[in-house]
Amino acid sequence: MKPTLMDPFSLTLDITSGQLKPATSHVQRRLSHMRGMYGDAVAEQTLLEQDDPLIYEVFQYDVPNDNGQLLVCTTVLYPGQVGNEYYMTKGHYHVKADAAEVYLVLSGCGKLLMQVDDRFSVLDIGPGTVAYVPPYWAHRTVNTGRTPCVFLAVYPADAGHDYGRIERDGFLQRVVAHAGEPRLISTHKQAS
């Protein structure tokens, strides 16, 4: 049987702003969409009562979720903090766990946190960084700078997003400001 052919297409990326046109999906993640993910519950509540800050946006062009197809999206992760913890993405595993992901950072800077089971990894990212999230690793981006951190991501269209494990277990480390500089702190509970 002959496969159904898709037509080729092109999008336009504004390399500075991250705007991808046309995009078929546009997700805005506010603090209220990430309740409980930051370490400082009081700071979170205070921010939610003042307003509900926009933490990040994702522009994506959707294609069929078939093996062999690729999804392209850009993420604009804004600068800011919840208490002393830098703004970050929710982070996720892939449902098809052996699906990798490639990032190209366009502007801004931060850290890419990755983990699988009890292993943890962190990469510094900035303009021109091509970061590779290997199969099986959960991944979260943190903006430690003063400008939006903008990056392009490409990943297999059949990867899927598993947010639940991170919502339940969190990441093994957080990135907080200490004397104005980013510092990693463990989220392990201390034995009492």
Place this chain on the structure above:
Amino acid sequence: MKPTLMDPFSLTLDITSGQLKPATSHVQRRLSHMRGMYGDAVAEQTLLEQDDPLIYEVFQYDVPNDNGQLLVCTTVLYPGQVGNEYYMTKGHYHVKADAAEVYLVLSGCGKLLMQVDDRFSVLDIGPGTVAYVPPYWAHRTVNTGRTPCVFLAVYPADAGHDYGRIERDGFLQRVVAHAGEPRLISTHKQAS
């Protein structure tokens, strides 16, 4: 069985030059590697006797060729002509024919030719173009400008390259300079 885990890594991309560091493979395609692909055999032979011009270079970072992994490479396609035909890449199908490919053009301009069976497609590309090569489509890039055309490509690591079909059959159209402007011409043989 637990899968073997790869460690995360990052590369540095020079967004202007296309240099990807570190790269684990670096391919240089000279005219002698593309004998017979340009339409003007006399112009080709003349150039080969003068020197053997470098047409394009590809810098890639290799990962295991498993389903779910992704390959990242940058291509630097130089400006120039063989007779009146603009410098171009060899072009290929994927061996795993349902593997797509994503391009992000970083600098320069040109055309992305695609074909499958008797269907042909062309996209204009320039800085900020994100071009999607859907599953099954052969793809070739042509530099119609005066500066290098530099683009990042991401594709499934199990895609493979089938150059043979293009070497044998060519593309359905060529891009030639006509009064200094690019023009597409059919390569169909005229009935005599």
